[in-house]
Amino acid sequence: MIAVAAFLAGAAGTALATGAVSPSPQVSAGERAKIEAVVRDYILANPEIIPEAIERLQNREVSKSIDANRKALETPYASAWAGNPNGDATLVVFYDYACGFCRRSLPDIERLLKEDKNLKVVFRELPILSDDSTKASRAALAAAEQGKFKAFHDALYETGRPNAANVERVQKQLGIDPAKSAAAIASPAVQKEIDANLEIARALRFTGTPSWVVGDQVLNGAIGYEALKAAIAKARTRAGG
Numbered sequence: 732m733i734a735v736a737a738f739l740a741g742a743a744g745t746a747l748a749t750g751a752v753s754p755s756p757q758v759s760a761g762e763r764a765k766i767e768a769v770v771r772d773y774i775l776a777n778p779e780i781i782p783e784a785i786e787r788l789q790n791r792e793v794s795k796s797i798d799a800n801r802k803a804l805e806t807p808y809a810s811a812w813a814g815n816p817n818g819d820a821t822l823v824v825f826y827d828y829a830c831g832f833c834r835r836s837l838p839d840i841e842r843l844l845k846e847d848k849n850l851k852v853v854f855r856e857l858p859i860l861s862d863d864s865t866k867a868s869r870a871a872l873a874a875a876e877q878g879k880f881k882a883f884h885d886a887l888y889e890t891g892r893p894n895a896a897n898v899e900r901v902q903k904q905l906g907i908d909p910a911k912s913a914a915a916i917a918s919p920a921v922q923k924e925i926d927a928n929l930e931i932a933r934a935l936r937f938t939g940t941p942s943w944v945v946g947d948q949v950l951n952g953a954i955g956y957e958a959l960k961a962a963i964a965k966a967r968t969r970a971g972g
Contacts, residue, residue, distance in 0.1 A: 735897060751886070794947040796934045803931065804853070804944055808924050809875035811854045811884075814844050818851035819970070820963050823944040825857040825932060829865040829892035830940045834952040837888060839956040850963065853930045857940055865925070870902065872924055873915035878907050913947035946970065 758766070773781065773809035776868065797804065805821045825838065826833040841854065843850055856871060868886060874883035882905050890897040902912060915921055934948050943950040946966025948957065 738783045769911075774952075791958055797944060797947050800931050800934065801826050803927060804815065804855075807853045807875075808855075808872055810878045810880040811856075811872070811875040812851060813840075813854075813881050814847075814851045815849055816851060818849045820847075820849065820945065821851045821853060822959065822963060823855060824855045825859045825928065825937065825940060825942045825944075827858055827864045828871070828887055828942040829860040829864045834888045835857045835953045836941050837885070839906075839953075843959060844955055847960075847963070854880070855931075856925055857928050857937070857942070858925065859929075859932075863893045865896070867894065867898055868925060869916040869921050870898045870912065872909055872921045873912040874902070874905070876915050877911060878905055879907055881965055883907070943963070 741767055778817050788909060804823050822840075822843070824836070826836075827921055844852060856868035858868040871880060871887070886901045886904060887897060888891055890901060901908065935942075935944065937949070938951045941951075941953060943954070943962070945959075945962050946963050946967065946969055950962055
């Protein structure tokens with residue numbers, strides 16, 4: 732009885748979360764009342780299952796959103812990627828150049844790339860913290876069009892704040908063509924990329940930066956090397972069936 736009640740309670744918790752309770756036409760009113768009584772009693776005795784059921788439902792919805800946006804997520808903008816282009820796992824990172832936690836995560840990304848030769852990392856701009864963030868993201872995408880994304884990305888984080896002076900300093904340091912960069916920064920393609928990333932962030936319910944997507948998982952914050960490595964391994968396991 733406990734096992735059956737647990738199963739029914741989990742289902743009921745999910746139904747409560749969605750507001751969609753549709754009794755089967757094959758169940759009589761009397762039988763339905765008995766089932767509902769069992770479920771109600773179990774939930775009252777074990778109220779902790781409701782948040783768990785809601786969390787599972789939310790994870791399911793996020794997984795569906797990832798699948799719906801998979802191509803957009805894992806297709807980099809120009810050269811905004813690193814690692815193995817044909818890797819068997821893709822880690823997508825959304826970041827903001829004004830985000831200290833994003834800067835703190837850089838060594839974790841580098842370590843993963845160094846140790847995992849079958850990993851592809853896709854970098855996605857998510858400028859949400861300041862106007863300087865947005866300008867820096869545009870400059871990064873312009874650098875990506877000239878095949879210098881990763882060098883620009885790393886160098887700008889090393890300079891500190893993503894202000895205009897630092898952006899210009901990094902562009903000169905890397906020999907980025909200023910005319911081509913200015914044209915790219917003002918282009919509809921760059922604006923479209925940033926808008927698309929913001930839309931995906933909303934769909935996947937990011938809570939800030941950095942945010943990560945790998946397999947059917949969304950992870951938020953500077954979670955560290957070990958957590959990222961475990962998430963990548965989990966994604967590979969699921970992909971392998």
